[in-house]
Amino acid sequence: xxxxxxxxxxxxxxxxxxxxxxxxxxxxxxxxxxxxxxxxxxxxxxxxxxxxxxxxxxxxxxxxxxxxxxxxxxxxxxxxxxxxxxxxxxxxxxxxxxxxxxxxxxxxxxxxxxxxxxxxxxxxxxxxxxxxxxxxxxxxxxxxxxxxxxxxxxxxxxxxxxxxxxxxxxxxxxxxxxxxxxxxxxxxxxxxxxxxxxxxxxxxxxxxxxxxxxxxxxxxxxxxxxxxxxxxxxxxxxxxxxxxxxxxxxxxxxxxxxxxxxxxxxxxxxxxxxxxxxxxxxxxxxxxxxxxxxxxxxxxxxxxxxxxxxxxxxxxxxxxxxxxxxxxxxxxxxxxxxxxxxxxxxxxxxxxxxxxxxxxxxxxxxxxxxxxxxxxxxxxxxxxxxxxxxxxxxxxxxxxxxxxxxxxxxxxxxxxxxxxxxxxxxxxxxxxxxxxxxxxxxxxxxxxxxxxxxxxxxxxxxxxxxxxxxxxxxxxxxxxxxxxxxxxxxxxxxxxxxxxxxxxxx
Amino acid sequence: xxxxxxxxxxxxxxxxxxxxxxxxxxxxxxxxxxxxxxxxxxxxxxxxxxxxxxxxxxxxxxxxxxxxxxxxxxxxxxxxxxxxxxxxxxxxxxxxxxxxxxxxxxxxxxxxxxxxxxxxxxxxxxxxxxxxxxxxxxxxxxxxxxxxxxxxxxxxxxxxxxxxxxxxxx
Numbered sequence: 001x002x003x004x005x006x007x008x009x010x011x012x013x014x015x016x017x018x019x020x021x022x023x024x025x026x027x028x029x030x031x032x033x034x035x036x037x038x039x040x041x042x043x044x045x046x047x048x049x050x051x052x053x054x055x056x057x058x059x060x061x062x063x064x065x066x067x068x069x070x071x072x073x074x075x076x077x078x079x080x081x082x083x084x085x086x087x088x089x090x091x092x093x094x095x096x097x098x099x100x101x102x103x104x105x106x107x108x109x110x111x112x113x114x115x116x117x118x119x120x121x122x123x124x125x126x127x128x129x130x131x132x133x134x135x136x137x138x139x140x141x142x143x144x145x146x147x148x149x150x151x152x153x154x155x156x157x158x159x160x161x162x163x164x165x166x167x168x169x170x171x172x173x174x175x176x177x178x179x180x181x182x183x184x185x186x187x188x189x190x191x192x193x194x195x196x197x198x199x200x201x202x203x204x205x206x207x208x209x210x211x212x213x214x215x216x217x218x219x220x221x222x223x224x225x226x227x228x229x230x231x232x233x234x235x236x237x238x239x240x241x242x243x244x245x246x247x248x249x250x251x252x253x254x255x256x257x258x259x260x261x262x263x264x265x266x267x268x269x270x271x272x273x274x275x276x277x278x279x280x281x282x283x284x285x286x287x288x289x290x291x292x293x294x295x296x297x298x299x300x301x302x303x304x305x306x307x308x309x310x311x312x313x314x315x316x317x318x319x320x321x322x323x324x325x326x327x328x329x330x331x332x333x334x335x336x337x338x339x340x341x342x343x344x345x346x347x348x349x350x351x352x353x354x355x356x357x358x359x360x361x362x363x364x365x366x367x368x369x370x371x372x373x374x375x376x377x378x379x380x381x382x383x384x385x386x387x388x389x390x391x392x393x394x395x396x397x398x399x400x401x402x403x404x405x406x407x408x409x410x411x412x413x414x415x416x417x418x419x420x421x422x423x424x425x426x427x428x429x430x431x432x433x434x435x436x437x438x439x440x441x442x443x444x445x446x447x448x449x450x451x452x453x454x455x456x457x458x459x460x461x462x463x464x465x466x467x468x469x470x471x472x473x474x475x476x477x478x479x480x481x482x483x484x485x486x487x488x489x490x491x492x493x494x495x496x497x498x499x500x501x502x503x504x505x506x
Numbered sequence: 507x508x509x510x511x512x513x514x515x516x517x518x519x520x521x522x523x524x525x526x527x528x529x530x531x532x533x534x535x536x537x538x539x540x541x542x543x544x545x546x547x548x549x550x551x552x553x554x555x556x557x558x559x560x561x562x563x564x565x566x567x568x569x570x571x572x573x574x575x576x577x578x579x580x581x582x583x584x585x586x587x588x589x590x591x592x593x594x595x596x597x598x599x600x601x602x603x604x605x606x607x608x609x610x611x612x613x614x615x616x617x618x619x620x621x622x623x624x625x626x627x628x629x630x631x632x633x634x635x636x637x638x639x640x641x642x643x644x645x646x647x648x649x650x651x652x653x654x655x656x657x658x659x660x661x662x663x664x665x666x667x668x669x670x671x672x673x674x675x676x
Contacts, residue, residue, distance in 0.1 A: 169537065186555050221600055224634070398627065406661065418607060418611045
């Protein structure tokens, strides 16, 4: 194996291949940074270009685009509070506060380093534990996928802490919206209101674009009216990292988030967005300063960025070892590999060892290069901060509109984006949390289809769920996840009461 | 995030608490109407496909009812005070801008992406009080055409060509 790894690195370190990696990263980052454009779209666009390249080089180009695409979404999330991709939504919660405080350079550096670490660790996982993790992933059938979705949805409790009822209402309505269109198992139409266009349901990305971009535009307009325009301009601060970002607590955060990202990546249909939300939630639970979350917490950025980039390598593990793509870009990788005569599966590591080990070594190198390329792109994107707000607002509306249309090439998606934008604005005005909506929209379809499949599998006898070891582990994780914040709160209250009692006695 | 943005939004000229709670109650009633619309459709869905949506509707209605009760209680407890004039004029501006975006989005199908986007960019810049003539000329053309060519040439996404005014270059 080591010979193959060395061979892989020899090939990757050729100047042409390094250039291809850098080019892929640039393209991916630009695509990821623009709202409405996704890593999937960038990879799909590059697949035809990869035909003319040798197989290993083609995979390097696609890997660069994929990693850049996932990372790029966080740049606009930090600079203007609009996530380029849904996976950067948790980063947007924190990043905008940093930018407002004049620390955008710090937030961008931290996000770039966290992305690089997440991606690099996922490359190591791809190299070392691919076969083992793939064996565990095979045991994830419908009941486990359903429980994983429940675990994700349980995050709503923490994301809406202090505003639980409102969070619950919006999450349930978002889950209800997910049921529009054909039933995932029986295929019967539901809530289509007689419209053929609604048969395929509501597309999630336009809703998320509307929810995250238009309210920002309306808030910018309000600020414009309240203050003068000059006061609205933020400058890009110095790129810097702080000692605290590499303390033992932060290192644990990086590792925990990377592991979560890799595991989520391995599980089919669970993408970087879910990983980002879950690890953000876990970081908040483990944090010594959870009150900082939502107001510019570096731990939040580390967790979300490490996890969403760790998904990139994780999603390639089942693809390479079992021929099961863990995400949409991984499915495009599968297509590209087939075109180049490679057949993913257990034999791939022997029949196409050179290409596979080049891909894996390339993945590690790409994530190292990401730091340099990312910071250069951040400099370019930071021009956004210097653009006068009226121009920026207009451009955001046009980009959101065309971005929403580009997903399915359907005019209805533009209307959905607009209506979601207005609803998002009303939610902001009335203090309804937006993040549970994103989470519920992303996990609703997975939960419902797997719930129905499990129900058929168990023939109504749900006690069978407790006879599955993997399900039991997941149930325990869900219970711990929901109970931890409450137990922690109760313990804190008791500690404060004891301290107060002690002071009174003195 | 909602709390943070809302806090920023109401900084300075706060809406009166009584008015805020009244508006919250209106939002709760709107949510009930939306849920009722979905609930009326539910009986038409075949058995096996309707249980989960009905559960969502029931749970959402329950949570919303509790929220409404809390808001009504708070509304009754608050004293009335006048709403800020600035707040009202800001809201007017935002609603007007929403209308401009709405018009842009809904007429795109009829007058094509190119014409509607060009008109929207010009209209938006004028509405937002941009006076630089060069910006008013260059930005609408470059943004509209740049995106159009990028999408049609490289991404194979063809924006609406219009049913009343048809413009396409592909």
